[in-house]
Amino acid sequence: MEKNEITTREKLKTYFETGKYPTESQFAQLIDFFRLKEDVLTNKELVTLANNLAALDNGYILYSTSSIENEKFPIVVSSKEGESQTFTIEKTENKEQKRYFQGSAPYTVSTKEFLVDRLEGYRYYYLNTQIDDGYTTSRLFGNNLPPIPENFELVTVENKKISIKISNEDFDRKINNLHTRLTFVNKTEILIEYALYGNYWSNKYISEDMVTDHYDLGDFLVCFYRADLSGISKSIECKIYDEDNDTLLMTASLVPGQKNINVSAGAVLSGVRNARIECDYESQANK
Template identity: 45%
Template sequence: MEKNKLATREQLKIYFEKNKYPTQSQFAELIDALKHREDIPTNKEAVILANSLASIDNAYLAYHGYNFGKEKILLTVNSQDEGEQLIDVSKTNNYQEQRKYFFGTAPYSVKIKKFQLDELAETEYYYFNYQINPNSNSSFTVERIIGNNLQVLPEGFDLGTFNDKIILTFSKIDFGQKINIINTNIKFINNTNVNIMYRAHATYWGSLFSNGDSVTNHYNLWDNLYFFYKADLKEINQHIECKVYNVDNNQLIMTGYLYAGENNENGWGGDVAMGIRNIRIECNYQNQD
C-alpha cells in the first residue's frame, strides 16, 4: 500500500508527466503547503522576506503622503527593457516612507496616469514635489501647487527620466489666501558648440532641464526665479558664461559659470530674477561675448 507521504517537487513532476497522480492525502497535504494570498506570514517568513528585500538594488520610488483623504494618484514607469509598470501612491501612512521598486534597468521614465483630488477648502492646495537622483550630484527637485483654481497635473505629465531613485512628497496645505499662476517667457541662446541645459526654479515651483525656449507657470506669491545649468565640459578647455537679461530693458540680472574640464551637473545661476516677465539667457565662451 502506498504511504501517504508528501512527495518532493521532482516526484510530483514525474507523477503528472506519466499520468500518475498523487494520492488524495498527498494532494491535500500539497494544497496545505501552498501559500494563499490571504495567509498571514509567520515571523520567520517575514524575516526571510525582509532579508531578501534588503538585497534588492533596483531603483525605486520612495514616497510620503500627509493629510490624505480620497485622493487617487497613479504613476506609470517605463524602463529600457520592461513594459509599463503601474504604481499606486494613494495609500500612505503619515510620516512613514513607502517604497515601490521598479522592474527592469535604468534609465526609467515616470509619468502621471491619474491624479484625482479630494475636496479642498477655499485656500487649501496640494503641494506636490519630487526629487530625482537624490544620491548624485545631478539631484534636483521639481515642485508644483495644484487644486482649487490651479490646474491638476494632467495624464501624461512627464516627471522626467532618472537612473537611481525618485523621492515624492504629496501633502495638503492651507496657505491662507488664493494663489494664482504668473508666467515668465524665457528665450535661450547658446552660442557655443556644447550641449547646455538650464532649469528655472521658484518657491513651490520648479521645472525639468531644457535646452530650448520655455514659459514658466510659477506663483504670484513668490515671483522669484533662480536658474541652474548643466553641461559636460570634461573635454573642453574654455569656461562658459551664461548671462540672464531682462528683455524689457536689456538689464543684466545675473551670470552663471560652467567650468572647463568638469562635468557641470547643477551649476548655480548666480542670483535671482524678481518680478520679471521676459528673460533672455545667453551662453558664450568666457571673454567671447
C-alpha cells in the same frame, strides 16, 4: 514521504511521468508547493524577501503624504523594458513608504489623473519630487489653480531613488500663476540643461524654450544648470538677458574637466516676463 524530506521540483515531476498514477498525497504536495494569491507570507519569508530586495540594483520610490484624507494620486513608472507600474499614493499617516521599480534605469515618472476633493478657502495641494538627494520639482494644484495634467512627466530617474511628498497646505490668500517666457540658446556642442526654481514651483531640467507657471507667492526665479564637461578644456558661460531691453541680468560659469550639477549664478530673476539664456564657451562669450 518522510517528514523531513524536501519536495523539490524534480521530485514533483516524477509523480506525473508517463504511465504513472499520482496519488491523493502527491497531488496535495503539488498544491502545497504553489503559492496562491491569497496566501500570506510568514514573518520569516517577509524578512528573506526584504533582504533580497535590498540587494537588488533596481530603483525605488519613497513617498509620504501630510494632511491627506481620501485623495488618491496615481504615479506611473516606466522603464526601458517591461510594463509600466502604477503606484497609488494615498494617506500614509506621515510614514514614508518604499516600493521598488521593475526593469532597469532610466525610469520615467509621470502622473495619471489625480482625483482630489474640492478645496475651500486658501488651501492647496503641494507636490514635491526629488531625485536621489539632488534637485527637486514642485507644483501647487487644486482650488483655483490648474490640476496636475494626466501623463505629466515629473522626472527621469537615472540612478536609484525618487522621493515624492504630497501635502495639503493652507495659505493666507488666493494664489495665481505667473508666466515668464525663456528662450534658450546653446552655442556649444555640449548638452546643457537648465531648471528654474520659484516659491513652491520648480521644473525638471530641460534644454529647450519654456514658459513658466510659477506663483505670485513670490515673483522670482533662480536658474540652475547642469552639463558634463569632463572631456572639455574650456569653461562655458551661461548668461540671462531681459529679452525686452537686452539687459544682462546674471551669469553662471560651468567648470571644465568635470560634471557640473545644479550650478547657479547666485542671483535672482525677479519680475521679468521675457528672458533669454545664452550659453557659449567663455573665450567666445567675452568677445
